[in-house]
Amino acid sequence: MRAEDDTAGPGPERMELGAGVAPTDDETTRRQFLQKVACLGLGGCALLGPVVAGAVVVAHPLVERRGSGLLVRLAGLDDLPVGGAPQLYQVLAEPSEAWLKFSRRAIGSVFLMRTGEREVSAFNSACPHVSGPITWREETRDFFCPLHESRFAADGARLGAASPSPRDLDALDVELRGAEVWVRFQNFTPNMAQKKPV
Numbered sequence: 001m002r003a004e005d006d007t008a009g010p011g012p013e014r015m016e017l018g019a020g021v022a023p024t025d026d027e028t029t030r031r032q033f034l035q036k037v038a039c040l041g042l043g044g045c046a047l048l049g050p051v052v053a054g055a056v057v058v059a060h061p062l063v064e065r066r067g068s069g070l071l072v073r074l075a076g077l078d079d080l081p082v083g084g085a086p087q088l089y090q091v092l093a094e095p096s097e098a099w100l101k102f103s104r105r106a107i108g109s110v111f112l113m114r115t116g117e118r119e120v121s122a123f124n125s126a127c128p129h130v131s132g133p134i135t136w137r138e139e140t141r142d143f144f145c146p147l148h149e150s151r152f153a154a155d156g157a158r159l160g161a162a163s164p165s166p167r168d169l170d171a172l173d174v175e176l177r178g179a180e181v182w183v184r185f186q187n188f189t190p191n192m193a194q195k196k197p198v
């Protein structure tokens with residue numbers, strides 16, 4: 001089938017590329033169509049620049065690296081009702097954070113809890129025991145790790161005399177900038193009494 005096509009002489013595409021061959025009306029229409037497609041394609045490429053740049057520009061103010069950890073804008077104050085249940089926020093690392101050596105992905109999550117008009121506490125959601133996923137239990141108003149059943153009070157303090165967790169929940173620094181809640185996100189070495197950044 002293919003061999004037949006190759007020996008069949010120039011098809012419409014080859015005619016279009018041939019020098020000195022006067023285009024028929026159909027070919028002219030087709031060529032104009034192709035030119036329009038090419039223009040649209042180039043326009044699309046021209047548009048792509050600003051869109052990508054815009055995404056980077058938008059993403060950048062959400063993450064700053066200063067000192068240890070990542071300073072991340074996680075929420076607006078209005079997202080957190082005073083005295084309400086803690087809200088869980090995922091922390092995403094941007095590719096612009098070259099030191100992280102991977103493309104954008106979740107590197108952890110943080111519980112935010114608004115305890116006053118301008119007071120917010122933040123806890124890393126990884127259990128200090130062996131990094132189990134901490135959850136909030138509204139009925140008992142405590143943090144709970146289903147892996148080995150560590151429990152923590154709303155202020156992050158360990159509950160229970162024989163808690164598997166060697167320390168309280170890992171509190172994170174919070175900065176309020178106007179109505180924005182920024183958190184210095186860090187992970188800490190599990191299963192140690194001291195809070196040691198990894």
Ligand code: FES
Pocket residue numbers: 127128129130131132133145146147148149150164165
């Ligand atoms: S990992 Fe949470 S109690 Fe063990």
